[in-house]
Amino acid sequence: MSGPLLSVESISLAFGGLKAVNAFSLSLGRRQLWGLIGPNGAGKTTAFNLLTGVYRPDSGTVSLEGRRLNGLPPHEITAAGLARTFQNIRLFPDLSVLDNVRVACHLDARHGLLAALLRTPRHLAEEKAMEERSRALLSLFGLEERADDDARNLPYGDQRRLEMARALATAPKVLLLDEPAAGMNPREKDELTDLIRGLPARFDIAVLLIEHDMGVVMDLVEGITVLDHGETIAVGAPAAIRRDPKVIEAYLGTGAVDEAVDEAVDEAVEGRA
Amino acid sequence: MEARPGPSAAVTALRGVLPFLVGAFASLLLHFVVAPASGPFATKLVMDAGINVILAVSLNLVNGFTGQFSIGHAGFMAVGGYTAGLVTYYGSMLLWGSPAAHGGFLGGGELLFLAACLAGAAVAALAGLLVGLPSLRLRGDYLAIVTLGFGEILRVLLQRTGDVLPTAAEVRRTPLPELATHVGGALGFTGIPFYTSPFWVGIFVTVMLVVAYRLKSGSHGRSFLAIREDEVAAEAMGIPTTRVKVTAFVLSALFAGLAGGLFAHLVGTTLNPRELGFQKSFDVVIMVVLGGMGSISGAAIAAVILTLLPELLRSFSEYRMILYAALLVVVMIVRPQGLLGLGEIWDVWRPRRKGTGR
Numbered sequence: 001m002s003g004p005l006l007s008v009e010s011i012s013l014a015f016g017g018l019k020a021v022n023a024f025s026l027s028l029g030r031r032q033l034w035g036l037i038g039p040n041g042a043g044k045t046t047a048f049n050l051l052t053g054v055y056r057p058d059s060g061t062v063s064l065e066g067r068r069l070n071g072l073p074p075h076e077i078t079a080a081g082l083a084r085t086f087q088n089i090r091l092f093p094d095l096s097v098l099d100n101v102r103v104a105c106h107l108d109a110r111h112g113l114l115a116a117l118l119r120t121p122r123h124l125a126e127e128k129a130m131e132e133r134s135r136a137l138l139s140l141f142g143l144e145e146r147a148d149d150d151a152r153n154l155p156y157g158d159q160r161r162l163e164m165a166r167a168l169a170t171a172p173k174v175l176l177l178d179e180p181a182a183g184m185n186p187r188e189k190d191e192l193t194d195l196i197r198g199l200p201a202r203f204d205i206a207v208l209l210i211e212h213d214m215g216v217v218m219d220l221v222e223g224i225t226v227l228d229h230g231e232t233i234a235v236g237a238p239a240a241i242r243r244d245p246k247v248i249e250a251y252l253g254t255g256a257v258d259e260a261v262d263e264a265v266d267e268a269v270e271g272r273a
Numbered sequence: 274m275e276a277r278p279g280p281s282a283a284v285t286a287l288r289g290v291l292p293f294l295v296g297a298f299a300s301l302l303l304h305f306v307v308a309p310a311s312g313p314f315a316t317k318l319v320m321d322a323g324i325n326v327i328l329a330v331s332l333n334l335v336n337g338f339t340g341q342f343s344i345g346h347a348g349f350m351a352v353g354g355y356t357a358g359l360v361t362y363y364g365s366m367l368l369w370g371s372p373a374a375h376g377g378f379l380g381g382g383e384l385l386f387l388a389a390c391l392a393g394a395a396v397a398a399l400a401g402l403l404v405g406l407p408s409l410r411l412r413g414d415y416l417a418i419v420t421l422g423f424g425e426i427l428r429v430l431l432q433r434t435g436d437v438l439p440t441a442a443e444v445r446r447t448p449l450p451e452l453a454t455h456v457g458g459a460l461g462f463t464g465i466p467f468y469t470s471p472f473w474v475g476i477f478v479t480v481m482l483v484v485a486y487r488l489k490s491g492s493h494g495r496s497f498l499a500i501r502e503d504e505v506a507a508e509a510m511g512i513p514t515t516r517v518k519v520t521a522f523v524l525s526a527l528f529a530g531l532a533g534g535l536f537a538h539l540v541g542t543t544l545n546p547r548e549l550g551f552q553k554s555f556d557v558v559i560m561v562v563l564g565g566m567g568s569i570s571g572a573a574i575a576a577v578i579l580t581l582l583p584e585l586l587r588s589f590s591e592y593r594m595i596l597y598a599a600l601l602v603v604v605m606i607v608r609p610q611g612l613l614g615l616g617e618i619w620d621v622w623r624p625r626r627k628g629t630g631r
């Protein structure tokens with residue numbers, strides 16, 4: 001099949017009178033890295049929530065490899081191949097780092113409850129495979145040393161990386177990352193950027209990235225969709241987006257001034273590092 | 274992946290059943306050596322404690338592992354107990370003409386008893402499905418309200434059943450569905466044969482503990498725990514949260530039913546609706562909260578302690594509830610996760626908690 005991997009056609013959602021996302025469309029091909037940006041409250045996270053079934057769109061369709069996803073409960077959408085991380089980290093805090101990832105491997109397990117209670121060879125083999133796959137993911141994200149710690153005790157940057165490892169454990173076709181670099185220091189951001197760059201080829205996935213840090217986004221993605229007040233105001237290559245007057249206006253016109261300042265500071269720090 | 278020669282099939286199979294064999298051996302020892310040496314009073318206490326262990330560990334599957342809040346566990350115990358009692362009481366009358374205990378260790382009577390307990394567990398599981406399916410779809414405190422209502426409705430229904438039990442001759446003439454409505458009413462279901470022994474309690478405690486532990490250390494149990502930790506994230510990781518919650522609830526009800534079967538056939542207890550009311554449910558909740566939400570050994574230890582404590586403090590028995598309530602308040606303030614939290618007793622000696630797995 002030669003159509004796009006993920007195809008989003010004009011999805012909308014209103015909270016009461018507020019059009020949080022209006023006529024959002026997107027088409028992602030295999031191994032494509034795409035950015036989703038916009039000022040605070042633009043509707044980026046809401047768009048993720050629509051794609052992953054947390055909210056049902058008022059209208060429009062989402063399909064993955066031609067299979068319609070909107071209307072399915074979130075767990076079926078994940079099983080179909082759409083995985084995400086959360087902007088406001090949602091790990092399983094009292095579980096170990098290893099278990100956070102292992103939980104997400106459960107889609108690999110084909111054995112039933114009874115097999116688990118009797119510890120059949122099949123159960124043991126599948127558990128072993130899940131553990132090995134989880135440890136491999138942890139080491140990719142530099143977390144293997146912390147496998148036995150409770151997730152709640154990880155530093156912030158590690159928690160963000162663990163979220164990514166966990167999402168990848170569901171073996172997705174498309175990975176949605178909601179501000180994965182938020183709260184990281186410049187060095188961590190650089191490492192993360194390199195890591196994300198390698199994901200499409202390594203896991204044969206497409207990645208949709210929400211990120212406020214323009215340095216990170218521009219560096220990584222093939223194209224960008226810009227949201228503002230729920231509307232798509234620009235779509236294009238990073239270089240074109242940078243110069244787009246509507247985008248510049250959106251970022252300067254709203255309450256995003258502090259953000260522009262943040263960014264300037266970030267860049268200054270990066271420049272020195 | 275590298276092909277390493279794994280343990281042979283026979284070794285794997287042996288490992289699978291080993292804990293059950295050890296438990297069976299310990300139960301035999303308890304039954305034939307320890308119990309006779311320690312007298313009927315201590316033996317009764319041990320059986321009470323064992324039944325409470327099953328109740329606490331099974332409730333922990335829902336309240337601890339899955340993070341839901343059920344407060345009607347005694348209702349499922351009652352369903353199991355009355356079902357099992359019906360089977361042995363009327364079954365014995367039909368088979369042997371009298372409800373008295375029949376045959377010796379592992380004799381015909383005990384086999385009927387075993388079948389009755391399994392039937393009780395099955396009916397309790399079914400009740401769990403009926404209660405859990407509608408209420409677990411919703412988030413929040415609905416389950417608490419529904420389980421509380423379930424327990425109370427059941428109690429009222431049982432109180433209204435016929436309190437005159439038919440004679441052996443009448444039993445043969447009465448159709449089976451009608452017999453099910455003769456379970457003693459408010460006065461209780463008296464005359465159920467006393468089959469519950471240290472051996473059977475030991476066997477069922479073993480099954481409960483092994484099932485709970487294997488669940489916790491495998492992918493199914495991890496899904497339970499993920500729901501407790503963050504339901505939205507669990508769903509986003511592909512876990513069908515409603516189905517998993519219902520599974521945990523049904524499993525929990527099944528073992529509560531089993532405990533009810535043991536309770537119904539225990540010397541010195543009468544199966545009556547009042548005894549299996551809200552008070553009993555509350556006792557089990559306290560065991561789980563004290564021992565640790567999610568800790569199997571914690572719930573088991575709390576169950577044993579809270580069985581023995583009232584016996585040691587006989588003269589204060591009127592103040593038992595005040596004592597429990599005070600204990601609960603103190604634990605909530607000092608150690609809200611319970612004595613052991615999510616960990617197990619053997620983790621206490623380890624420097625760092627290994628994952629919940631092996």
Ligand SMILES: Nc1ncnc2c1ncn2[C@@H]1O[C@H](COP(=O)(O)OP(=O)(O)OP(=O)(O)O)[C@@H](O)[C@H]1O
Binds near residue numbers: 020087
């Ligand atoms: N559950 C909800 N109920 C009502 N309004 C909501 C809800 N979720 C989001 N909104 C509103 O929808 C708009 C878009 O929010 P969203 O979280 O998608 O923005 P965002 O682009 O992710 O912003 P940020 O960069 O701050 O994360 C905001 O005005 C927000 O207040």
Ligand SMILES: [Mg+2]
Binds near residue numbers: 046
């Ligand atoms: Mg957001």
